[in-house]
Amino acid sequence: MTSLTPRRRISGPTLRDVAALAGVSLKTASRVLNDGPNVSSATRQAVQDAMESLAYEPDPAARSLRAGHDRTVGVVVDSIGDIFFSELAATLESVLDAAGYSCLLASSNRQEGRERDIVRSLVRRRCAGVIVAPTTPASISAADLAGTPVVFVDRVGHVEGAASVVSDDPGMAFEATRHLLAHGHRRVALLSDSLDLPTTRGRQEGYRRALTEAGVEVAPELMRMECDDESSAMRQVRQVLDLADPATAIFSCSSRLSLGVVPALHQFGRTDVALVSFGDFTMADSVQPAVTVVDHSARRIAQTAAEALLAHLPPHDPAHGPTGVIEVPARLIPRGTGEIAAPPTRQQMSRA
Amino acid sequence: MTSLTPRRRISGPTLRDVAALAGVSLKTASRVLNDGPNVSSATRQAVQDAMESLAYEPDPAARSLRAGHDRTVGVVVDSIGDIFFSELAATLESVLDAAGYSCLLASSNRQEGRERDIVRSLVRRRCAGVIVAPTTPASISAADLAGTPVVFVDRVGHVEGAASVVSDDPGMAFEATRHLLAHGHRRVALLSDSLDLPTTRGRQEGYRRALTEAGVEVAPELMRMECDDESSAMRQVRQVLDLADPATAIFSCSSRLSLGVVPALHQFGRTDVALVSFGDFTMADSVQPAVTVVDHSARRIAQTAAEALLAHLPPHDPAHGPTGVIEVPARLIPRGTGEIAAPPTRQQMSRA
DNA sequence: CTCGGCGATGACACCGTTGTCAACGGATCG
DNA sequence: CGATCCGTTGACAACGGTGTCATCGCCGAG
Numbered sequence: 001m002t003s004l005t006p007r008r009r010i011s012g013p014t015l016r017d018v019a020a021l022a023g024v025s026l027k028t029a030s031r032v033l034n035d036g037p038n039v040s041s042a043t044r045q046a047v048q049d050a051m052e053s054l055a056y057e058p059d060p061a062a063r064s065l066r067a068g069h070d071r072t073v074g075v076v077v078d079s080i081g082d083i084f085f086s087e088l089a090a091t092l093e094s095v096l097d098a099a100g101y102s103c104l105l106a107s108s109n110r111q112e113g114r115e116r117d118i119v120r121s122l123v124r125r126r127c128a129g130v131i132v133a134p135t136t137p138a139s140i141s142a143a144d145l146a147g148t149p150v151v152f153v154d155r156v157g158h159v160e161g162a163a164s165v166v167s168d169d170p171g172m173a174f175e176a177t178r179h180l181l182a183h184g185h186r187r188v189a190l191l192s193d194s195l196d197l198p199t200t201r202g203r204q205e206g207y208r209r210a211l212t213e214a215g216v217e218v219a220p221e222l223m224r225m226e227c228d229d230e231s232s233a234m235r236q237v238r239q240v241l242d243l244a245d246p247a248t249a250i251f252s253c254s255s256r257l258s259l260g261v262v263p264a265l266h267q268f269g270r271t272d273v274a275l276v277s278f279g280d281f282t283m284a285d286s287v288q289p290a291v292t293v294v295d296h297s298a299r300r301i302a303q304t305a306a307e308a309l310l311a312h313l314p315p316h317d318p319a320h321g322p323t324g325v326i327e328v329p330a331r332l333i334p335r336g337t338g339e340i341a342a343p344p345t346r347q348q349m350s351r352a
Numbered sequence: 353m354t355s356l357t358p359r360r361r362i363s364g365p366t367l368r369d370v371a372a373l374a375g376v377s378l379k380t381a382s383r384v385l386n387d388g389p390n391v392s393s394a395t396r397q398a399v400q401d402a403m404e405s406l407a408y409e410p411d412p413a414a415r416s417l418r419a420g421h422d423r424t425v426g427v428v429v430d431s432i433g434d435i436f437f438s439e440l441a442a443t444l445e446s447v448l449d450a451a452g453y454s455c456l457l458a459s460s461n462r463q464e465g466r467e468r469d470i471v472r473s474l475v476r477r478r479c480a481g482v483i484v485a486p487t488t489p490a491s492i493s494a495a496d497l498a499g500t501p502v503v504f505v506d507r508v509g510h511v512e513g514a515a516s517v518v519s520d521d522p523g524m525a526f527e528a529t530r531h532l533l534a535h536g537h538r539r540v541a542l543l544s545d546s547l548d549l550p551t552t553r554g555r556q557e558g559y560r561r562a563l564t565e566a567g568v569e570v571a572p573e574l575m576r577m578e579c580d581d582e583s584s585a586m587r588q589v590r591q592v593l594d595l596a597d598p599a600t601a602i603f604s605c606s607s608r609l610s611l612g613v614v615p616a617l618h619q620f621g622r623t624d625v626a627l628v629s630f631g632d633f634t635m636a637d638s639v640q641p642a643v644t645v646v647d648h649s650a651r652r653i654a655q656t657a658a659e660a661l662l663a664h665l666p667p668h669d670p671a672h673g674p675t676g677v678i679e680v681p682a683r684l685i686p687r688g689t690g691e692i693a694a695p696p697t698r699q700q701m702s703r704a
Numbered sequence: 705c706t707c708g709g710c711g712a713t714g715a716c717a718c719c720g721t722t723g724t725c726a727a728c729g730g731a732t733c734g
Numbered sequence: 735c736g737a738t739c740c741g742t743t744g745a746c747a748a749c750g751g752t753g754t755c756a757t758c759g760c761c762g763a764g
Contacts, residue, residue: 014749014750014751015750015751016750016751024713024714025713025714025715026714026715026750026751026752027713027714027715027716027752027753028712028713028714030751030752031712031713031752033751034752037711038710038711038712038713039711039712039713040711040712040713043712043713057476058750058751059417059476059749059750059751060476060477061413061416061417061422061477061478061749061750061751062417062719062749062750062751062752063750063751063752064413064719064751065411065413065414065417065719065720065721065749065750065751065752066718066719066750066751066752066753067719067751067752067753068719070413072456079442080432080438080441080442080445080457081438081439081441081442081443083435083438083634086432086433086435086438086441087433089432089433089438089457090431090432090433090459091433093432093457093458093459094459097458102456102458102473102477103456103457103458104424104454104455104456104457105432105441105445105455105456105457106445106449106454106455107442107445107446121454124409124411124412125412125413125454126413230638259634259635259638260638262635262638263635263638263639263640266638266639266640267638267640281634282435282611282633282634282635283611283614283615283634283635283639286582286611286612286614286615286616286618286619287615287618287639288615288618288619366719366720366721367720367721368720368721376743376744377743377744377745378720378721378722378744378745379722379723379743379744379745379746380742380743380744382721382722383722383742383743385721386722389741390740390741390742390743391741391742391743392741392742392743395742395743410720410721411719411720411721413719413720413721414719414720414721414722414749415720415721415722416721416749417719417720417721417722417748417749417750417751418720418721418722418723418748418749419721419722419723419749420722420749
């Protein structure tokens with residue numbers, strides 16, 4: 001019980017060593033390190049040489065302690081295991097890394113309380129900024145952030161001066177539904193999760209609007225909003241196909257659900273049912289027929305969000321960074337299932 | 353240009369505030385915070401009350417600077433966007449979080465130099481430990497770590513005193529191949545990537561051994577080791593099926609490749625070809641026929657690795673943590689494609 | 705020639721915490 | 735009864751940087 005913590009020897013040379021070697025004071029070395037003003041070019045060169053020859057690297061902890069911020073960005077998503085968010089995280093990481101920032105990653109598991117705790121802990125860590133997929137628009141408040149720049153992704157978050165990077169959920173859901181209507185469908189089922197997320201609501205809204213504008217009845221029995229995993233999605237698919245007046249097309253509100261819908265259709269041997277999936281997924285262009293999707297690219301959202309955050313970080317002027325809702329263009333990728341024509345209606349059949 | 357850095361006000365109460373409120377010295381408060389020895393229970397209680405009432409939270413940066421380590425674990429994987437690694441990361445994060453550690457995540461993109469840079473930067477950050485999927489067994493050296501505990505995942509890393517958590521690649525590849533042989537196949541194709549990773553080599557080795565032990569010729573034209581993405585996998589599938597003496601079964605060395613193989617077989621209408629995939633994937637049990645896989649569970653590897661690392665971290669004795677190669681049991685999950693029988697051979701046909 | 709101003713530089717305190725060591729008082733021991 | 739020991743506590747320095755302010759020349763203006 002003599003030496004409890006055999007203090008690891010970590011640090012290489014310190015700024016003090018650099019200063020000594022260059023024959024200047026600690027503070028001057030610090031000025032060079034931070035591109036401070038008022039350093040003669042001779043001095044600057046001497047210090048830089050010293051840094052070079054010692055292979056000096058600044059200590060992030062010390063810098064963070066004194067300066068009040070460090071080169072780390074906190075990223076909070078629903079779950080890093082989810083395909084959408086892992087792709088998002090991968091892109092965020094690569095963009096931020098290029099700008100010299102590391103990523104501190106955490107999953108909120110869609111729990112609002114946990115989400116707030118994580119953000120607060122990131123702020124205490126003096127992260128330079130945070131990127132959050134908020135559970136609800138108000139799950140994070142300005143007080144939690146204590147001035148730390150934030151950018152919301154995938155869903156809108158309400159914090160003064162913060163940007164939210166989202167795709168146009170209602171608009172693209174509208175497009176997707178209209179695409180199905182354009183192929184003659186009148187019985188279009190909606191599959192969605194039961195969560196009260198803005199994303200979910202927006203997609204349902206787009207669906208409704210498309211039907212209404214086309215003069216098609218919004219049938220309650222076709223709206224299935226209890227699909228919270230793949231197997232329940234499969235069940236709902238069976239039900240809408242077994243109705244007296246069955247669905248001839250399906251609009252699936254998320255790629256997670258589509259992962260249940262596609263196998264279900266294959267299993268039932270119903271490759272004649274049209275389908276558009278909100279969200280691309282791994283085998284979408286490989287199954288037969290290939291699945292038409294709305295690509296609300298995680299990559300593009302991440303790229304935009306990372307750039308928005310960087311604009312709020314030094315050396316930029318935080319006041320001039322983007323603000324409010326930024327809609328990232330999404331696009332419909334026709335691959336097959338979305339272009340399956342509706343079967344002839346009774347009227348058409350009797351007319352023939 | 354007056355106030356360049358409008359110093360963010362972050363910290364809540366400090367330990368000094370707690371000490372003052374409790375009427376003790378700073379050091380005593382620190383002792384209570386760290387469960388230090390030799391604190392009377394009355395004092396301890398007073399300090400804890402003070403912490404409670406101030407909602408005190410320790411400052412990670414200061415602690416890290418002074419103590420030489422913090423409650424953060426660095427995680428370095430090939431790519432956080434890869435399904436295998438995102439699942440791995442998700443599990444690591446949840447286990448480590450439960451133990452009070454955060455995750456600093458970075459992708460090496462399979463570049464050895466970058467991998468080493470990332471690890472060194474993590475060490476400079478005073479991470480409590482790191483978890484690495486090493487590009488090569490020697491990509492990380494003890495010198496890079498400077499004493500920071502490390503656990504390797506998915507592939508073996510050679511560092512004195514470090515553990516590597518891997519699945520039994522040769523053994524499970526052997527099992528998978530034997531499984532196909534047991535269903536009468538004699539023309540089993542191998543699809544693998546071209547990388548010289550120990551994982552890849554091990555799986556090829558298991559395949560060869562199974563064939564040899566069964567007295568089946570190891571045919572070069574059936575070994576396809578240039579599959580580095582889904583589309584090249586598709587191409588190779590077509591080629592082995594088009595041989596004069598075609599493959600009747602396929603052993604796919606990774607889930608990424610299977611994501612190309614399955615659509616290819618469906619597209620060619622060849623659902624009579626047997627298939628075992630090393631690595632489970634999202635729609636494996638949903639496509640028709642469902643895909644037989646070797647489940648070298650990312651979850652299980654992550655769980656084991658996280659526990660191994662925790663055993664090397666305080667309050668445990670680093671000397672007693674696990675060491676060397678730890679093999680996580682994998683298992684063959686028969687789902688359909690692996691149990692497709694070989695078509696009758698010419699001999700059998702003529703005999704009939 | 706003298707003084708104000710400005711560029712360059714350094715001394716020093718400080719960020720919030722933990723390690724070292726010394727001090728103190730009561731209990732035990734010779 | 736004095737020496738010793740141990741449990742408890744606190745003063746102080748240190749971790750590695752950055753902010754503040756003072757200092758020192760040097761130059762041009764008055």
